[in-house]
Amino acid sequence: MPPRPTTDTVRKIVLIATEESGDRLGANLMKVLRQRLGDAVQFEGVGGRAMAREGMNSWFPIEELSIIGLAAVVKQLPKILRLIKQTAAAVTEAAPDILVIIDSPDFTHRVAKRVRASDPKIPIVDYVSPSVWAWRPGRARAMLTYVDHVLALLPFEPEAYLRLRGPPCSYVGHPLTEQLASLRPNPEERQRREAPPPVLLVLPGSRRSEIRHHMAVFGQALARLNAEGVAFELILPTMPHLQEAVAEALKTWTVQPRVVIGEQEKRAAFRIAHAALAKSGTVTLELALAGVPMVTAYRTGAVEAWILQRVINVSSVILANLVIGENVAPEFLQQDCTPEKLSQVLRELLGESALRRKQLEAFANIDRIMSTGNLPPSARAADIVLSTMRKARR
Template identity: 45%
Template sequence: MKSRLKIAIIAGEESGDQLGADLVAALHHRTGRNINLIGVGGMHLVDNKLKSFFDPDEIALMGLGDVLRKLPHLICLIRRVSTFIVREKPDCLIIVDSPDFTHRVACRVRQLDPSIPIIKYVAPSVWAWRPKRAKAMRAFIDHVLVILPFEVLVMKKLQGPPATYVGHRLLSYPPLLDTRLKRKKRSDNVIRQPILVVLPGSRYSEIRKLMPVFGETIKELTEKLPELSVILPTLPKIEAELRKLIAQWSVKPLVVVGENEKWSAFSKADAALSASGTVSLELALCGIPTVLAYKADWFSRAFIMPKITIWSAALPNIIADEPIVPEYFNEFVRPSILARQLERHITQGAARTAQLEGFKKIANIMHTDKPSGELAVKAILPFLKN
């Protein structure tokens, strides 16, 4: 057995970069072997001594226009990265997230050298749309590490590669665990001066659609709940844009910036108004009653939404297989509707109690005995070449 493992890894998004870093750290801890990392990743993998082949921001694409503009460059990157990986002869290739890029690299690596094991970490949303992708993955992926419990059966049903549920990183994420603990320590369950957390998303196109409606929603809600306080956590890169949009609001929220401030807001929140996305799962696992909203652009409405095969866009609802979190789309994203639902979930009553009970069900369904990194390593070890 060699004293050093050579692992090729490609993580094109920040979330994937963190997952990859957790996996590498767990692999080193489990095997006791030094790891030579090659491939593409961000600061978390770089901290684990990866020398990234290029900046992952180059493949962090947002929409069809970005893809078309960068297509020649992307094709070039796919060829260069796959050729580099094959030349380096790693013990395995791990691809994380960003399927539009990572799958093409994996496919070419498989063509050039079929002996390299290829592991996919985080399954594409084949359960929501384009289900035929699952079966196509069998040609170039040996195993899939899934982070949602229902995805193992989905992969089997759609004839995809073998899959293992390794748990979601949030289940052992220290800020989330700390937030849950703080919420449990609150002195009582009586809401005297309610706090609403507002999360309009992280993409410019998303926040520009939702912020005007959210502003009117808060105006209507404060007329019914005059003691309401509003906190709006955001990221540094979109803070300026958000503040411009907030200038149009009649009720001004407290804007807080950064991850630490977000979790602090979560620890105090009595309810949340949020864009539909991964944050909905964070809110559910923290036990924060939530109302979700989503407004699609014309392209998504015309070409993507008609092909969606799932009944809900909210991860908490999909995991529980029941409508725990109310969600509203497009023309139904109206201030009067959102304000009415938020009032029901802020004030003590059946709606709030039912959602909190639903969140407990979700936590039980997702529960694992070990951190996701450890479970991922256990699934990967049989595929290492030596």
């Protein structure tokens, strides 16, 4: 029987994730790290339910940072700053072998800067790069002072860090690449995807503000399509916490969708979808991996739109386009997001058009572009975390 690890051999790893997506990434990383280190690892930090199942006793509930909208952030700023200060102090007191910050850069990077100032010996890995390639590129070089390695989810990000003179950055893979079976149709679902009437997905967003900005214009676009005699079966996937907001917004729609609730039902809808009308974001990458042609749109408040128009410096805001390296999915932003423009492109995508064929051909290459070889993203991430930790101990 192997000897139990002593205090000197147990590796203490602090992870900080403050959103559900980061919580899932953190949980998968913890699982692999425990496989690599066995009983010789101890986890501390901040996380949600998924990380708790892997042994994390969170320093505070991540729901305390579920703040949406500029006005809400301003109102809660003293609380946010207090939590940043307390979290950084807790990391320094824990004196871990490594700190892993996961996404949520407005919070986690502020913690990391404080930790580096308090104890420069603690190595810091950033899991999920901030969008330095899209806006505020100077952040990449600034990160050199407090981040030792960046774990990128998107294949073009390491090159961006080289160009912007940021810290070392490695592409570890996107978690969606581990979920392809749930996104792609079996033979029966493929048959439904190609059969009339075509299934059209409408995806207005995963936040209440996005529902508020997109539902009306999406409903008007679909009404135009219906009035023109275009046949389709409409499905609207959403999450439980948005069900009431969606139901209220649907009262003004003349074409009523079948509403499906939860991640499992959403993926089932993706597997039979012929086309989609989607808010820009990660969902566009999900649709591309599922092989569903799309038209994308985004609307936000006037102040946020004014700021974004002046700082974004990429050719597309659509994640699928950026990964593919070509603007194959049409995007309609702010004043360009109109019922007329959306319905016109949807009509093309529901038929056998050149636009539809172009998207399908581009999506066929996405597996190659996003490949990480034989190792899943969480395993590649764990290897770099352990390697960074070992270098710091020399």
